[in-house]
Amino acid sequence: MATQQQVLKIYNSLSGKKETFAPIHQNHVGMYVCGPTVYSNVHLGNCRTFISFDLVYRYLKFLGYKVRYVRNITDAGHLENDADSGEDRIAKKARLEAIEPMEVVQRYTVDFHQTLRAFNTLPPSIEPTATGHIVEQIEIIKQIVDKGFAYEVNGSIYFDVSTFNKTHDYGKLSGRKLEDMIHNTRELEGQSDKKNPQDFALWKKAEPQHIMRWPSPWSDGFPGWHLECTAMSTKYLGDQFDIHGGGMDLKFPHHECEIAQSEAFSGQTPVNYWMHANMLTLNGQKMAKSTGNNILPNEIFSGNNEILSQAFEPAVVRFFMLQAHYRSILDFSNDALAASEKGYRKLMEALKACDSISSSDKTTNFDIDAWKQSCFDAMNDDFNSPILIAKLFDAVKFVYLIRDGKATVSEKDLKSLTACLHNFVFDVLGLESTQKSSNDQTLSGVVSMLISLRNEARDRKDFATSDRIRDELAALGIALKDGKEGTTFSI
Ligand SMILES: [Zn+2]
Numbered sequence: 170m171a172t173q174q175q176v177l178k179i180y181n182s183l184s185g186k187k188e189t190f191a192p193i194h195q196n197h198v199g200m201y202v203c204g205p206t207v208y209s210n211v212h213l214g215n216c217r218t219f220i221s222f223d224l225v226y227r228y229l230k231f232l233g234y235k236v237r238y239v240r241n242i243t244d245a246g247h248l249e250n251d252a253d254s255g256e257d258r259i260a261k262k263a264r265l266e267a268i269e270p271m272e273v274v275q276r277y278t279v280d281f282h283q284t285l286r287a288f289n290t291l292p293p294s295i296e297p298t299a300t301g302h303i304v305e306q307i308e309i310i311k312q313i314v315d316k317g318f319a320y321e322v323n324g325s326i327y328f329d330v331s332t333f334n335k336t337h338d339y340g341k342l343s344g345r346k347l348e349d350m351i352h353n354t355r356e357l358e359g360q361s362d363k364k365n366p367q368d369f370a371l372w373k374k375a376e377p378q379h380i381m382r383w384p385s386p387w388s389d390g391f392p393g394w395h396l397e398c399t400a401m402s403t404k405y406l407g408d409q410f411d412i413h414g415g416g417m418d419l420k421f422p423h424h425e426c427e428i429a430q431s432e433a434f435s436g437q438t439p440v441n442y443w444m445h446a447n448m449l450t451l452n453g454q455k456m457a458k459s460t461g462n463n464i465l466p467n468e469i470f471s472g473n474n475e476i477l478s479q480a481f482e483p484a485v486v487r488f489f490m491l492q493a494h495y496r497s498i499l500d501f502s503n504d505a506l507a508a509s510e511k512g513y514r515k516l517m518e519a520l521k522a523c524d525s526i527s528s529s530d531k532t533t534n535f536d537i538d539a540w541k542q543s544c545f546d547a548m549n550d551d552f553n554s555p556i557l558i559a560k561l562f563d564a565v566k567f568v569y570l571i572r573d574g575k576a577t578v579s580e581k582d583l584k585s586l587t588a589c590l591h592n593f594v595f596d597v598l599g600l601e602s603t604q605k606s607s608n609d610q611t612l613s614g615v616v617s618m619l620i621s622l623r624n625e626a627r628d629r630k631d632f633a634t635s636d637r638i639r640d641e642l643a644a645l646g647i648a649l650k651d652g653k654e655g656t657t658f659s660i
Contacts, residue, residue: 178549178551179444180496181442181444183341187550197236197237198235198237199407199412200229200236201240201413202238203419204243205242207273208262210465211277213464213465214416214456216285218416220290220487221446223288224495225552226293237294237405238291239293239402239406242278242298242299243298244259244271244274244299245300246391246392248394253370253373253393287466287483297405299392302401306392306400309400310371310372310385321387325373325388328369331347337433339367351367375389399431399434402439403435403439408431408439409437414443417445417447445496464501472659472660477506479657481506484600488509491554492555494553494554494555516600524587525572526568530577532576532582533576534576535578537586541585543560544560547559561590567586616642620638642658
């Protein structure tokens, strides 16, 4: 397939415009995406971000680029309030659960990998950890201090934002001006070692009770959160690389600080294209553990939750997410998911139908080459997956017309159509068609049948039978839940 001739445009958060993508090294792409802080089960909103960048990774590979995709694991240094105070998130969880910080890290790294595998995301080329790169971080701090962009106070090192801003532009990514930030900040004097509230920590001296600590020229302590991404991206991708991605909420201060650190120590602008994925809401509200407006990926897959009326398989949730553009806010709800499930099944059925329809002398009512290019055009326009999916459904309609004898397709066009559908559905969108899903459907059917038998038994007050159905299902790991709307189950 003619792929590298495609002209890809990427919306660059730095310029606020769609720009034609040109990699630094021909045919090669370096991409860095901020990974999770592994102190709790991976959030569904974060999954959306990683699925968005999986789409980017897959499409770049599909176009024929050799992509080095680096996504880090934050296993130290991320404090509670994203800034320079509060407890380390991982250390706090370890304290509350009375386990080692590295047990917390291990538990939630495993959860993260399992969840992303369920969503059929490709693993990155390199997945470095913050604690594995303390030496590199200390080296960068030394250079930033030597160049006069950081200062030491009581064993901690802070980045000097106002000195940096005299020769550079702090705020260029998030569209902020340092003067405005200074005017709008009210920080009580004497609460911090910093010269200015806008300064941020590169190294923090550890309090006596802080467990996660390393020796450095300044104190026993730990690196600031923003620094790990600078250290790991430059180590594996160079001082300048092509794409840096992350969730919208990381634009400021995290990514702004990454730019400042890189420019201060290497003198170069680190990233050519900044990409930010938008957030996911749940029933129109921001997701938050504290309000209960929250759902974990595993709770969606098992159906074991209070929010959805049924279980949804990971491929359906992935399809649902890709039906929105990555820069739009997406609202997660039962109705929206149920609609996506229908669409997903229809798409998969059409793919199966391609294998059984027969070709004719000529193609009627469909221009395969124009359709194929329209699929590329959708993705070339800043990875517009909803438009791509709409184009795929044009082909689905055509496949059904052929099946119903209302259109014909030539042998060559049928091959081309089938190949292109497979490429975009499986390789680019990463949607799996597994035998498992049809087994799941069969199992759901069997359990639903047992639930209605149990209801009939209860209606005739045959509680021995109804209890037996419930208990034997429970022994097989299938829990029945009786509610106002009837009985639901989770596996
Ligand atoms: Zn980062």
